[in-house]
Amino acid sequence: MKRMFSTRIYLKIVFQVVIIVIVAGLGLTGIVSGKAIILGCVTLLIALWLIGVLVYFLNASNRRIQLFLDAIEDNESMLYFPENTGPKEQQRLHTAFNRIHGLMTESKQKEFERELLRKEYESYDKLMHVLTHEIMNSIAPIVSLSGTLLSYYRNNETTKSSDEITDATIRKTVRGLDTIKSQGQSLMNFTNSYRQLARLQAPNPxxxxxxxxxxxxxxxxxxxxxxxxxxxxxxxxxxxxxxxxxxxxxxxxxxxxxxxxxxxxxxxxxxxxxxxxxxxxxxxxxxxxxxxxxxxxxxxxxxxxxxxxxxxxxxxxxxxxxxxxxxxxxxxxxxxxxxxxxxxxxxxxxxxxxxxxx
Known part of the structure; x- marks a missing residue:
């Protein structure tokens, strides 16, 4: 379709140029030979008129192309060229413009949706990263400290007797339990914050x-x-x-x-x-x-x-x-x-x- 449309435009321009050359040639021949000076002048005027018609056609096409390109550059989504008015070449040109513009608009919309999905995925990825980071930061010290406290009361797999437990061990245990309590409270506060976000009440305006x-x-x-x-x-x-x-x-x-x-x-x-x-x-x-x-x-x-x-x-x-x-x-x-x-x-x-x- 594009090739047929381009061929018609080229053939029309070539045909008009050939007609202008022939008409102008006949007019000049008549004037130079002196046999048809008046007819030659009229023929030259016709040639000039044909040149004007061709220039107008080319300028009109250029203006439409420029309008189309400006609309694309300005991201104008409401652009539409009438397809049922004017000469057939103009109708075909408008049809091609509308089709190209439609394809470009559809492509931009798909690109926008892809970008939206990418940002949404990135947001969820950041959320999961932060959740994992916060939870691991709270749990890891608890697990480590729990293991240390257990070592105070075990020899390999055997539990120590009360005689083997010193006051210093008890003080370390109390401090360790306080730390575990503090870390556990932080984790609870974090969980409550997440619950607050997830269960936010609807506005009552x-x-x-x-x-x-x-x-x-x-x-x-x-x-x-x-x-x-x-x-x-x-x-x-x-x-x-x-x-x-x-x-x-x-x-x-x-x-x-x-x-x-x-x-x-x-x-x-x-x-x-x-x-x-x-x-x-x-x-x-x-x-x-x-x-x-x-x-x-x-x-x-x-x-x-x-x-x-x-x-x-x-x-x-x-x-x-x-x-x-x-x-x-x-x-x-x-x-x-x-x-x-x-x-x-x-x-x-x-x-x-x-x-x-x-």
């Missing part, structure tokens, strides 16, 4: 004053901020901002983000946190910004992976839980970070509860 909630949270952190000498600037761009959301879940997210910001500024001079809230159209935006050390670019998505953490003391559940809560409200939680300049978490929420997800 009701209209409430976000302005009032923000002021309450500001009061909640006031003593910690004063003790750590961290400044908190609150900006409410409208005097009264009301949202239709789950007040408890949203409060949990805001508290978690503020705690993270405070921890990031610990032991840093001139620490500043900004909490800004505004409504624009059908969207409520909440931004929490700090001037702490920031988050490396390659970790800015990893921090939302469950149990991933860069802190020595932390479950790695807070940000993952916060993003899930916001997404269940039909919104989004995103991060932008420029180390030691600005780290900004942005919450965008729909103004109505109709967009909520369960």
């Amino acid at each position: 009701k209209p409430f004053s976000l302005s009032h909630q923000v002021r309450n949270i500001e009061l909640l952190f006031q003593s910690d901020l004063q003790r750590l000498q961290i400044g908190l600037n609150v900006y409410l761009y409208q005097e009264e901002i009301t949202v239709d959301a789950d007040e408890e879940l949203l409060s949990q997210v805001l508290i978690n983000l503020l705690k993270n910001a405070i921890e990031a500024l610990d032991e840093q001079d001139n620490g500043e946190i900004t909490l800004a809230v505004k409504q624009s159209g059908n969207t409520t935006l909440i931004e929490i910004t700090d001037n702490g050390p920031g988050i490396p670019y390659d970790l800015q998505e990893d921090i939302f992976v469950p149990f991933f953490t860069t802190k020595s003391q932390g479950s790695g559940i807070g940000l993952s839980l916060s993003r899930q809560i916001i997404r269940m409200h039909g919104g989004e939680l995103q991060v932008y970070s420029q180390p030691y300049a600005e780290t900004r978490f942005t919450i965008s929420l729909p103004s109505t509860a109709g967009n909520f997800h369960t």
Whole structure:
């Protein structure tokens, strides 16, 4: 089909060029010979008209090709050329354009789906890696220490008598059991964090004053901020901002983000946190910004992976839980970070509860 379409275009152009050459040749012959000067002039005018028709045809084709290429470059998905109007060559050209564009759109869609599946697989892979890492880190010392404690009370396969057990052995045993208890408690806390993520309750949206909630949270952190000498600037761009959301879940997210910001500024001079809230159209935006050390670019998505953490003391559940809560409200939680300049978490929420997800 492509070869037939190309052949028709070439033959049409060649045919028109041949006609122009013949007509122009006849006109020039008549003028040069002096036998048909008027007829020759008319014939030359016809040749010029034919040249104009050919140029218009070529320009029109070039414009359509350029439009097609520009649409492909701009990733325009609504591009369509009418296939039932104009000359047959134009109809065939439009049909070919539409077919190529359809194939390219289908290819891009498949590529997008493959990329989505790859990212989903990577997220699950990271989750399993973190789960395995955390569980093994908790269990391995327990197994090792248990073996050490058993060696205090056994000789090969024989249990020692009470006379062979010294006070020093008992003290070591107590310390070892305390360590096992502590590690077991850490593992239980980790398991509870996973349960909290897996069994997150669906939002119960009701209209409430976000302005009032923000002021309450500001009061909640006031003593910690004063003790750590961290400044908190609150900006409410409208005097009264009301949202239709789950007040408890949203409060949990805001508290978690503020705690993270405070921890990031610990032991840093001139620490500043900004909490800004505004409504624009059908969207409520909440931004929490700090001037702490920031988050490396390659970790800015990893921090939302469950149990991933860069802190020595932390479950790695807070940000993952916060993003899930916001997404269940039909919104989004995103991060932008420029180390030691600005780290900004942005919450965008729909103004109505109709967009909520369960």
